[in-house]
Amino acid sequence: MRIRVVSTREEIFTLNPNERLVHLAFRPSNKDIFGLVETCPRIEVVQLPKSYKRTVSKSIAMFLQMQRVQLLEGDVWGHRKDINEYYAIPSSVIEKIKDMKTEGKAAEEIERKVSRESKLNPEMVAYIMNKEIPA
Structure with a gap:
């Protein structure tokens, strides 16, 4: 992405x-x-x-x-x-979001953790979660 x-x-x-x-x-x-x-x-x-x-x-x-x-x-x-x-948003970030989503983590927890680790804004993490990795 x-x-x-x-x-x-x-x-x-x-x-x-x-x-x-x-x-x-x-x-x-x-x-x-x-x-x-x-x-x-x-x-x-x-x-x-x-x-x-x-x-x-x-x-x-x-x-x-x-x-x-x-x-x-x-x-x-x-x-x-x-x-x-x-x-370029690193593929490792997208993979991390996918992994956390399959583990059943809450959206807020994924946004918080990934944004802290990747320096992406939580809103952008939410966009990636909804766009790249449909439920």
Whole structure:
């Protein structure tokens, strides 16, 4: 599973229309969010750093909700955009989630433990759990 890291506003309009997970590494304006949803009609998740997510307007949050796009808080720790434009979620994390799910662990426990070990936000762990590993 890969997250497309977008560093600048100009990059939004060069994205592949099939992108599903996007991390915006800049403070987006309403126009940027509209442009992102228009450029990537299949988008499912927009991830923002904590400080940027707090500044997103309620109207944009509602717009994303109506488009069935999740607005998540989180960072891509240790990612270098100059090397690769995608942040890859390690397969070991997905395997760990699968293993814990087959053991019958509660969703909250999986989110807490995996997020602590992998530095992924619990919301992102929940998304992976629901998307990659259906019940």
